[in-house]
Amino acid sequence: MSDDPRRSIPRTDALLADARFASAVRRLGVDVVKATVVEAQRRARSGELAPDAVATVALEALPGSATTLRRVINATGVVVHTNIGRAPLGDAAREALLAAAGHVDVEFDPATARRAPRGRGALEALRERVPAAGGALVVNNGAAALLLACLTLAEGREVIVSRGELVEIGDGFRLPDLLQSAGIRLREVGTTNRTHLRDYEAASGDAGVILKVHTSNYRVEGFAGVPRVAELATLGLPVVADVGSGLLAPERVLPDEPDAATWLDEGATVVTASGDKLLGGPQAGLVLGDADALERIRRHPLARAVRTDKLTLAALEATLRGPVPPVLTALRETPETLRERTERLARRVGGDVVEVDARVGGGGAPGVPLPSLAVALPDSFAEPLRLGEPCVVARTNGGRTLVDLRCVPSESDDEVGEAILAVAAAVGH
16 A cells, blocks of 8 residues: 555645634635645645645634734825825724624614614714715715716706816726716816806807816916806806815815815705715715705716715724724824824834924825825835734835824834834844
């Protein structure tokens, strides 16, 4: 009889019956666990592993969760970083997500056992935060909110927009392409740098809506200007105003950034915004404004195609009614509030404390610096920090890796320090 050691490789069914793998199956699913076991067995058959090491190696190779998304620590100083998920949710919103993961009364009234308005808690919370809004609607993202509002209120007529506000958003998507793809006819007025009220007035004959877009990811300076919402509202057409960075009310750190409440007070019929930018909530498109206009928008057939889910509604309501979300905490940090944490980290890892400018990001407050502090490390640290566990994303500038704690929860400071020390040990620094 052959004494081939491969005969002692544990069978797949035996391993899956092991309590350690059974627990992993409940957490990750049988397909993921089985694939990991089979790969370890393959390595044993090829002679890479000893047969008695298969179970240990397979267990170590199991992923930490059933998703391939990795947790990231944002040490860039960019408050709303689109590439890593924009706004991180606060504890209240995370708890709400878990509560909403099962069956909930998202559009059900337990008292009458009948259908109820969908997401009524989130809608009430929005109206509480923006009293000037007679109605509110939540859809799946900001672009959908703007598209739905224009499509409904224009009623097949032209939408007037300044040439200086025909913006391109992330990944090459352009506002005019978005609107025209749904059959909306745009009437461009003015020039790139200047548009006057008379330009809108001259184009109003066959128009159904005036569109005002906050150019939230760039600024036009010098000989430039566009009418304010209050001026546009005098022309007698509905004004749809996209607020860009998602502020619902004025923010002291960004006094020049427009907000939904102010634009509604100035006469906008409808204001649209994103939920996952400076509001600090989940990805969502917010539509706020005149009650009759909102009801028309809610009843438009497209509204069903872009409606949001129960998880978003739960997280949004918790963000609106709960404690200050992490995005606003990060936005309001100053060099003074960050100094102690930054100096402690620098002492631990042997870096230098330097003054830097953080940014709002996410298409908000373009060109507005947020004075901050960072720990300066060698440029070679950036990549291994990103590839480590946890993934720490820092900024690189001037041949240095800059670790800014502005967007890092204070309870994660030790993790950041350990990650830096691990990189230093690996590169022999």
